[in-house]
Amino acid sequence: MALHAYRAKRNFKATPEPEGKTTKSGPVLRYVIQKHDARNLHYDFRLELDGVLKSWAVPKGPSLDPAVKRLAVQVEDHPIAYGDFEGVIPPHQYGSGKVMLWDRGTWQPLEDAAKGYAKGHLHFRLNGEKLKGTWDLIRMHHRPDDKRDVENWLLVKVDDDAARTGAAAEVTDELDKSVATGRLIDEIDDAPVAARASSRTNDAVAHTAAKRSRGKPTSPAESTLPIMVKPQLASLVTTLPVNHQHWIAEIKFDGYRMLARIEAGSARLYSRNAKDWTSRLEKIASELAQLPLDTAWLDGELVGVKPDGSMSFQSLQNAFADDPGNDKPPRLMYYIFDVLFLDGVDIRPEPLLTRKQKLAALLDKLPKNSALRLSDHLQGQMDDAFAHACHHGLEGLILKRADAPYESVRNRNWLKLKCQQRQEFVVGGFTAPEGSRSGFGALLLGTYDADGHFQYAGRVGTGFNEKMLKLLATRLEQLERKTAPFDDATSRIAPRERAHVHWVKPELVVEVRFAEWTAEKRLRQAAFLGLRPDKPAHAVVPETPVDVPKAPSKPVAQAIKVKAKPASQSAATDVAGVSITHPGRIVFPGTGDTKLAIARYYQAVADYVLPQLHDRPLTLVRCPQGAEHPCFFQKHLSDSLPEGLTAIDIAGESGSARYMIANDLHSVIALVQSGVLELHTWGSTAKTLEKPDRLIFDLDPAPEVAWQTVVEGAQLLKGLLEELDLPTFLKTTGGKGLHVEVPLKPSLNWEEAKALTHVLASHLATALPERFVAIMSKAQRTGRIFVDYLRNARGATAVAAYSTRARETPSVATPISWDELPWLESASFWTIHNVPDRLAQQKVGPWAEYDQQRVRLTDSLRQRFASS
Known part of the structure; x- marks a missing residue:
């Protein structure tokens, strides 16, 4: 509804303006000014708020003089996508005329933005390419005889270091070029022009310095940029390299491989099989075109990011589905991990670390809301990195030789180590559905051998939702053929199976997770993950692990962990x-x-x-x-x-x-x-390492469990422990659960501590099976709270009280009293912003008696514990 007025005024079949949609605003808010040569020349001033661009027409444009108050007439809200628009609105269309991107950047409310907007006074700071400093937007009162429904505001510069007087204040006269293309308003035409960042703004000095830092670039006519580049591919391994110092590790992203070609202010994106995806990824292509370079080939991975920040292959698929349903579209991100050509120079022969450093320099000034990301790397501690990747559900690691060139082949300079077995297969047939199943029953899969023979690899019948069943059934019907595509000499499909199979042309590529290969070279416990339109069918071969390369005779120079270094953050x-x-x-x-x-x-x-x-x-x-x-x-x-x-x-x-x-x-x-x-x-100190000084019960609710249920679960556990005369202390985790701790005098060993807590967790799960579960299986945790007693094992850890958590917001694991629990809003209520004030106001903290309450678990108490 916020864009109803905007859409009602425009015919999007006739105007190039974006139709757009309301989005969720993040922590970084966008600001833009567009010079609009319509019926009357004016400047459109726009601030991102509540998922749209709040907009005002400023007839004379902004002034840097605090004594000058410029009229700003509020107009309809515009979509966020309008902030990238530069072009010509055709005649007979609303607002017809030329539109130029005069300035852009971010804005920061200095007071509550929603309240200020409602009240009619926005006080904020601009960080644009042209406008800086503090400003005010103040709504004017209607005169009693004024019957217009427009809202008039005043745009005023606050007196600070960015303020000017006299001729220097008339910034629109001095700076008159587009921040996107460097054109004057009269030079704007209706030809599609890709934005080129601020490199063509009035700040030419910065652009010149950036070019000098990379050496003299070639002109487009001199460019040696190839039309297409084949990607380098990784070989599957089952172990980490022995000499970690010779290798770097990157996250193995669960997405689509994409290469980007940038030339003459335009960028195009290509899949691994050289298909042009630019039309599907216009926003990313636009951002690539804005990078401070003239020509380049970049290599990276397109991923779908869910609202909680996690990457999801399924959500990436949904982003390109013809019928995405009611699912919220994911945010598409392009993680760039290599640069192959740069400003007319083929840098593929250079060592990987050298290329990574050049890539980091290119990406070091990306805006925080950019869809482009530098794919960082790690050297050393690869065991921990791989364990962490698997623990958090990632696909695995890509391991790359730190000194190797980029080669458009599959070799042992790039390795992939997976947390689970998964690979691509080609669909060669399908079975009819049975029972209540719709679409089809199972897919028959195959791969190509070295001689080009299409060999049967097994079937997959799980992992499909109704939407995917419907989509695949339609695709399979279009590909159906009468004969089997599998090579007759090597096919291992039993005759009784063939009678119920529909054959298809081997063109559809899917990704499958499976437990193992059987002795007959068939998949065991296979599950469908998604379609792979980015990979050609003829390139799908069995992934056979290779031996990890031996260490080179000469050591590789110590790798540098590449990080972006924004100038504003370097001090x-x-x-x-x-x-x-x-x-x-x-x-x-x-x-x-x-x-x-x-x-x-x-x-x-x-x-x-x-x-x-x-x-x-x-x-x-x-x-x-x-x-x-x-x-x-x-x-x-x-x-x-x-x-x-x-x-x-x-x-x-x-x-x-x-x-x-x-x-x-x-x-x-x-x-x-x-x-x-x-x-x-x-759960123990160095002095008594083998004897824990606490018991800890981690109440970990399934995602659908209401917070009030978690509160009640903690109170039930407290009651049970108090029946055993044990003191209890409570802590939020900073995530979604609670920790209940029992302070001990070190006397038990680790096995005893784990066994006792296991007994109590099992007791809760048995007594209240609708509320609690004491086993880790996610399948059995649905709708219940997992009482995690494994925190009491040797080597296990728990988040420390007052530690921050690695989440979207800076939540803190915080000790609380039992009296506070009923009114607490969530386990992430306490943050770095309210915890210091909380501690300053407390005369006695909720854990002040923790050490004094330590108990020794005597034999009689342990017997009561074990029989509870």
């Missing part, structure tokens, strides 16, 4: 004696909180968080680029971590390993500087 700030680099880097996308804000939070709560960490081995969650980017667990002390951490050697089944302890504020802040967002601790 260092000291916190507790630690230099925080990139202090302005946004770590939590939901609120815009920065790396510096996290460091200052820990400084503010040091007296509370340090006792929780004291002498306890740590496991870290590191998110070098922030919570919205890939994170990984790290439990071993390594050279990549800051100095000052206390080392502790802990014996394990395969030998001793070095863990870490953070006993002072300097160490904690240094971890923040290293990208750590979560601190998890052992």
Whole structure:
């Protein structure tokens, strides 16, 4: 409804303006000014608010003089997509005339934006390519005799460093070119012109410097940019390379491989099989065209990102479905991991790390809401990285030789290590549906061998929803043929199976997850994951693991972890004696909180968080680029971590390993500087490592469980523990659950602690099976709370009290009293913004008696516990 007036005034079959839609605004709000040569020349001033561009027509344009108040007539809301529009609105259409992108950037409300807008006074700061500083938009009162339904506002510059007077204040006279294409308003035409970022704005000095930093580029006529490039492919392996220092690791994205060709201010995107996807990815192509370069080939992966920040192959498929249904379309992101050609130079022969550094320089000034992302990498600690990838449901890792060139083949310089078996197959037939099943029963799958023979590999009959069954049934009907496409000499389809099969042309490629290959070379326990329109059928071969390459005779130079370095974020700030680099880097996308804000939070709560960490081995969650980017667990002390951490050697089944302890504020802040967002601790201290000093029950609800049910579950557990005369302390996790802790005097060993908590968790699950479950199986957790007793095993950890969490917003695991629980809104209620004030106002914290309440589990108490 917010865009009803906008759409009602326009015929989108006749005008090139975007129809657009209302979207959810994020933490970074967009601002744009468009110079509009319509019936009367004016400037359209637009601010993103509530998913649309609130818009005002400013006849004389903005002035930098605080004494000058410019009339701003409010007009209908415009879609966010309108902020990229530059072109000609045809005659006889609403607003006909030329539209030029005069300025763009972001704006920051200095007071509550919704309240200010309703009240009629917006006080804000602009960070545009032309306009900066603080401004006011003030609504004027109607005169009693004024019958017009328009709202008149005043646009006023606040007196600050960006203010000017006299001729210097008339910024529209001095800066008269498009920030997108560098054209004057008279040069705007109706030909499609791709935006070229701010490199053609009036700020030519910055653009010239950027070009000089890469050397002299070639002109389009001199360009050696090839028309097409074949991608390099990775070989499947089953183990990590032995010499980690020679390799880098990247996340194996669950998406579509895409290569981007950029030339002459235009970008095109191609799939792995050289199909042009540009028309489906216009926004991403537009952003690629804005990069500060003249020509390039880039390599990356297109992924679908769900609202919770996770990547989903299914949601990526839905984004291109003809009938997406009621599902909210995912956000499409292009993760770029390599640059092959740059400004007329073929850089494929250069080492991978050199190419990655050049790529990072290209992407270091992307706006926070960009659909482009640098695919970062890690060197060292690959065991932890792989474990973290699998733990969080990722497909696996891509391992690349740090010194290798880019080669358009499949070789052993690029490896893929998967958490589970999955690969592409070609559909050669299908069976008829049975019972209530619609569409078809199962797909018959195959792959091509080295001689081009199409060989049968088994069938898949699970993993389809109704929408996919319908879609595939239509596609299969169009491909149906009379004879089997599988090679007769190698086909292993039993005659009794053939009688019920419909054959199809082997053109449709699907991705399948499976448990293993049988001795007959058929898939076992296969499940459908999705279609792969990005891959050609003839290229689908069995993925046979290869041996991991041996270490080279000469060592590779130490890899540099590439990170984007926005100029505005490069200045260092000291916190507790630690230099925080990139202090302005946004770590939590939901609120815009920065790396510096996290460091200052820990400084503010040091007296509370340090006792929780004291002498306890740590496991870290590191998110070098922030919570919205890939994170990984790290439990071993390594050279990549800051100095000052206390080392502790802990014996394990395969030998001793070095863990870490953070006993002072300097160490904690240094971890923040290293990208750590979560601190998890052992349930014992270094002094009594083999004897836990707490029991912990982690109440982990299934996604559909209401918060009130979690509250009631914690209260039930409290009652059960109190019947055993055990003290209980409560903590929010900062996520969706609660921790109930029992402080102990170290006396039990780990096996005893786990066994006792298992008994109690099982008791709850047996007594109230509709509420609780004591096993990890997700299939059995639907609608219930998992009582996780495994936190009490040796080596297991739990998030420390007062630790931040790696989520969209800066939630904090927070101790609370049982009296507070009934009114608490959620387990993520406490954040870095309200916890310091909470602690400052409390005379006695909810865990003040934690150490004094420690109990020793005597034999009689343990017997009562075990028989509960």
